[in-house]
Amino acid sequence: MSATADGKPVLVSGATGDTGRATVRESLALGLDVRALVHKTDARSQALTGLGAEVVVGDFLDPNTLRPAMEGTRAAYLCYPVSPGLIHATVNFAQVAKETGVQTLVNCSQRSANRESASPSSRDTFISERVLDWSGLDVIHLRPTLFLEWLQYFWMLPKLQRGILSMPVGKGTSSPVAAEDQGRAIAALLLHPEKHIGTTIPLSGPVEMGHEQMAAELSEALGRKIVFENPPMEEYAAHLKEAGVPPYGVAHITGAMVDYQNGAMSGADNNIEELTGRRSMTVGEYARAHADLLNGVSR
Numbered sequence: 024m025s026a027t028a029d030g031k032p033v034l035v036s037g038a039t040g041d042t043g044r045a046t047v048r049e050s051l052a053l054g055l056d057v058r059a060l061v062h063k064t065d066a067r068s069q070a071l072t073g074l075g076a077e078v079v080v081g082d083f084l085d086p087n088t089l090r091p092a093m094e095g096t097r098a099a100y101l102c103y104p105v106s107p108g109l110i111h112a113t114v115n116f117a118q119v120a121k122e123t124g125v126q127t128l129v130n131c132s133q134r135s136a137n138r139e140s141a142s143p144s145s146r147d148t149f150i151s152e153r154v155l156d157w158s159g160l161d162v163i164h165l166r167p168t169l170f171l172e173w174l175q176y177f178w179m180l181p182k183l184q185r186g187i188l189s190m191p192v193g194k195g196t197s198s199p200v201a202a203e204d205q206g207r208a209i210a211a212l213l214l215h216p217e218k219h220i221g222t223t224i225p226l227s228g229p230v231e232m233g234h235e236q237m238a239a240e241l242s243e244a245l246g247r248k249i250v251f252e253n254p255p256m257e258e259y260a261a262h263l264k265e266a267g268v269p270p271y272g273v274a275h276i277t278g279a280m281v282d283y284q285n286g287a288m289s290g291a292d293n294n295i296e297e298l299t300g301r302r303s304m305t306v307g308e309y310a311r312a313h314a315d316l317l318n319g320v321s322r
C-alpha cells in the first residue's frame with residue numbers, strides 16, 4: 024500500500040545520478056510509489072527497476088517527453104546535472120508540472136547559487152530558483168554544500184589514491200554532504216512537503232572544516248597519509264581539461280572554487296537530521312564506507 028492517501032507516485036528526475044539514485048531508494052523505503060525519470064536505459068536504470076521503481080525515459084530539454092513522466096504524480100524532485108541548459112530544463116519542468124497538476128517540486132539548487140558567480144552553473148542555478156518562484160508551484164529549494172562524492176569524481180580520485188587531496192579552495196571551509204544523506208532528506212520532503220513549501224533548505228554534513236583538517240580526517244579513515252594541495256587555479260583548470268572535464272564543467276568548477284575560497288560553501292546545519300531523525304555522515308564515515316575505492320583496492 025502507498026504511503027500517501029492519494030496513492031499517486033512521486034517523480035524522481037536525474038534518477039541514475041548520485042542524489043537521484045539515493046532519492047529513489049529512500050522514497051521506496053518510506054513506502055512511496057516511485058517513478059524514476061532517466062535519460063536512457065542502461066544497467067543503472069535496470070538497477071532502479073530492480074529496486075521497485077517504475078522507470079521512464081525522458082529528456083529535460085524536450086517537454087513532450089516530460090509530460091508522460093509527470094502525468095499522475097504528486098510531487099517531483101528536479102535534478103539537472105552541471106551542464107548547459109539548466110534554465111531551459113527548469114522552465115520545461117515547471118511548465119509540464121503545471122500542465123499535469125503536479126503540486127510540489129523539490130529543486131536541487133546549489134550552495135553557491137549566485138547571479139554574480141564566475142561559474143555559469145551557479146549563475147543559472149540562481150536564475151532557475153527565481154523562475155520556479157514565479158511559477159506559482161509549491162517549491163522547496165535545496166542548497167547542498169560540496170558533495171562528498173567529490174572524493175570519487177574522476178578528476179579527483181587518481182590523485183587521492185596517490186595521497187593528495189587537490190582542490191584550489193585556499194582557506195575555504197565546508198561541511199561536505201553525501202548524496203545518500205541528501206536522498207533521505209529529499210524522500211522525506213517528497214512525502215511531507217507541507218511545512219517546507221516556499222523555503223530554501225541548506226544541506227550539509229555535520230562538521231565544518233578546512234581542507235587541512237579534511238586531509239587529516241581522510242588519513243585517519245583510510246589508514247594512510249593524505250596531504251592537502253591547493254594548486255593555482257590555472258594549473259587546476261589545465262588538470263581538469265586533461266582529465267576530460269568538458270568546458271562548461273571546467274568553467275563551473277573553477278568559478279565555484281573562487282566562491283568556495285570566499286566562503287560560499289561555509290557553515291554546517293542539522294537540517295538532514297531535522298528532516299529524517301538521523302544526522303548526515305562525516306568525512307571520516309564516508310571515507311570508511313568507500314575505503315576500497317578511495318584506496319584503489321580492487322576485490
Ligand SMILES: NC(=O)c1ccc[n+]([C@@H]2O[C@H](COP(=O)([O-])OP(=O)(O)OC[C@H]3O[C@@H](n4cnc5c(N)ncnc54)[C@H](OP(=O)(O)O)[C@@H]3O)[C@@H](O)[C@H]2O)c1
Nearest residue numbers: 037039040041042043062082083103104133167168169170
Ligand atoms: N557535486 C557537488 O558538489 C554539488 C554541490 C551542490 C549542488 N550540486 C548540484 O547537484 C546537481 C547534480 O546532482 P547529482 O550529482 O545527483 O547528479 P548527477 O550524478 O550529475 O546525475 C545527473 C543525472 O541527470 C541525467 N541527465 C543528464 N542530462 C539529462 C537530460 N537532458 N534529460 C534527462 N536526464 C538527464 C543523467 O543521466 P545520464 O548520465 O544518463 O546522462 C544523470 O542521471 C547539480 O544541479 C549541481 O548543481 C552539486
